[in-house]
Amino acid sequence: MGRPHIPIDTLSDILSWLPVKSLKRFSCVCKPWRSMLENPTFIAQHLKNSALKTNGGCLLLTGFDRRKLDHDMFMFLDGKLGVSACLSVPIQVEYGVKFLGSCNGLLCLSRSFESDYLLWNPATKQHKQIPSADPNNGEPDNSFYDAFVGFAFVAETNDYELVRVAYYCYSDDESMVALSQVYSTSTDIWREIDSPLPCYFHQISGCYKPCRLSIHWTPANVKGSLYWTAYKFVGESEVNVIVGFNMVEEVFCELAMPELRRTIAYGIQPVELKGSLGLIDYTPS
Template identity: 25%
Template sequence: MENAEPEEPQKKRPHLDHVETARNSTFQINNKSGMGKKMCPDLSRDILWDILFRLPFKSLVRFKCVSKTWDCAINDPWFVKSHHQKQSTKANNKIVITKGRRLFLADIESLDVEEFIDFPSELQLQGSCNGLICLTDRSESEIILWNLLTEDPKHIKPVSLQQDRLRYSYQGSVYGFGYDSSNDDYKVVRFSTFFYISRGITPNAWVYSLRKNAWKEIEIPPTFDFIRARNGVFTCGALHWLGESFLEDQKFIFAVDLETDIFRKVPLPDSLVGLRTSLNIGVLGGCLSVTSLLPQHGVWVMEHYMLKESWTNLFSILAYKIARPISYSRDARKVLLQEEGNMPYWYDLERQNFSQLGICGLGWGYCVVENYLETLVPASGYGRNYTDL
């Protein structure tokens, strides 16, 4: 989350005075004889909060079972946001992978793999943001927001496609998923394309607000024709897609600002403007990135958002398919790349060579890969406030 760390007024903190394991400001434990034994005298609530903030996410999920008080405290919006902000400075090293009907969470450093579920039908991974992932089924009859740690999926009914007096055929949809920090809201953006006999291909756009639990249609600028491609890329408070203006005969990056739901153009590097080549966009180290296949396979990053002069050619590689950067390694010496639909692989920036990621058990076949950041952000019931206990 992009908000600055909130102030900590006492009234907004859930009280832990009555937590069973910390009564009377003291932790106690039963020994084998059943007698209570003081472990740490005068352990204040502030120290307890400090301990909770340092715990990994999976431990916090388990500790929610200690009691109702602990469950409410760990689920409290203030704690969820504050814990995320304190943990977000650590390097992210997890990716989420959908492959057919299976979903995996993998650690790109340790290569540990966790298979979450084998779905009854194939799902499409449309985005990942702050611990929530966005999934759709192939028929686009359902959208699912899901925190893989808290396992509280939110099922969303897609916006109904309005009938028109003119005959049309539905061409398909692309999605994006991101976070509006100004309103503390998570949003799904859906572009749907229709072919009208009288006026050709026409895109429509809708935005779903998790906080409001509602869809609204947004206006697309008349010069924006979008390329049907992979899901939107989220960074700097906006979702990004590759676009093309048929009137101007050029490609560009367009964005939807999630605070205002308004479109804007993002400038490409000068060397790519007007170039007839395949492009792909992604996020690397928090910066918007673009990859070009020709004249050389180059990876560019926008070091200062919306500043055209800040585009920097990070590296160039020899590849036959266009690759999208996913993440840096923990030591920042390698970049994780993925060619469309294939398993990701490492590129060593110093040695300028490739190596397999080495995740066992996934095999070959089409897959979708996104970064995954562990948080306690809930999908269902998002935005609810807890009263002091």
């Protein structure tokens, strides 16, 4: 009597519901299994099935440990806050690590105070170093001031991309300029885009100040667009707004901020809630 045979379609459907840790072990069974698990169609189905699960987890980045020169990353089970894993980031750092966003199990990180970025899959322990986004390629003769980065998966191109808004300050009059760039994992390069920030530069005391995106929170990733809380100048006053970036059309937009209990947006976290854009208002007690 021969061994029972499981049709490849049935096997693929069963495996597509398993966690990545199990799939990593099963990829060592035989070459056909490994080929199936690395197939883009299977990967897409696995991501789709994972999105249907309701027992998702959350992430917490702990404080910087100078003895290890890295951050520890804890993964908590939803609702229980029990530590399921404690992982160290795969880069050596001096001043800490910034968490810039997550998508389909991938984390986007950067070294604090630096302009290089990393994509990391904690489940497989694999990571990809992103090329530096801050060379002097046609940029104005000024000094780097700050940068804000968003990370998303673009379904239309089946690609992971980063958008970066970098601020530069002219040394002569302290005016600021903003440079927008997009990175694609398929091309592995950064390119400048022409779409300006919707909050136009405003002149105050002889200096041009652009719209500032909130440095305190990662952007919300909602249906192919990223959203930051920000402020702009209207006259001599600062006005809170929401700035969005469409990853497909590569254009910025401005949304009005709903009425809040606070006058500044520093404590407002944009989030994705069941496919819609939401805001969490952190009010110190």
